[in-house]
Amino acid sequence: MEEKIECSICLKPIEPHPNDTRQWGGMYGNNPDPITKGRCCDTCDCLIVIPARLGMQGAAAIELGQVMLTNRINPPDFEKIKKDLIDIKLKKEEE
Numbered sequence: 001m002e003e004k005i006e007c008s009i010c011l012k013p014i015e016p017h018p019n020d021t022r023q024w025g026g027m028y029g030n031n032p033d034p035i036t037k038g039r040c041c042d043t044c045d046c047l048i049v050i051p052a053r054l055g056m057q058g059a060a061a062i063e064l065g066q067v068m069l070t071n072r073i074n075p076p077d078f079e080k081i082k083k084d085l086i087d088i089k090l091k092k093e094e095e
């Protein structure tokens with residue numbers, strides 16, 4: 001059995017999620033720089049690492065992190081969005 005990579009921030013095993021749209025499926029975690037070295041899980045990446053890179057703290061950092069995490073775990077249906085936009089454009093052209 002392949003050994004799971006541990007998050008270097010929360011120390012939990014890094015779990016890929018089924019809807020991950022990234023090439024590597026999220027199984028190798030994320031770069032936790034500048035918080036620490038190693039790899040980090042999506043939760044720590046969204047709630048701690050990315051806000052820290054943007055110089056954000058407190059409520060604003062948590063709010064941004066929650067939106068990013070929600071979108072990463074359950075990404076929007078981009079094909080549907082594309083189709084809806086085309087439909088809207090076609091409808092406008094008909095008018």
Ligand SMILES: [Zn+2]
Pocket residue numbers: 007008009010011012040041042043044045
């Ligand atoms: Zn973590």
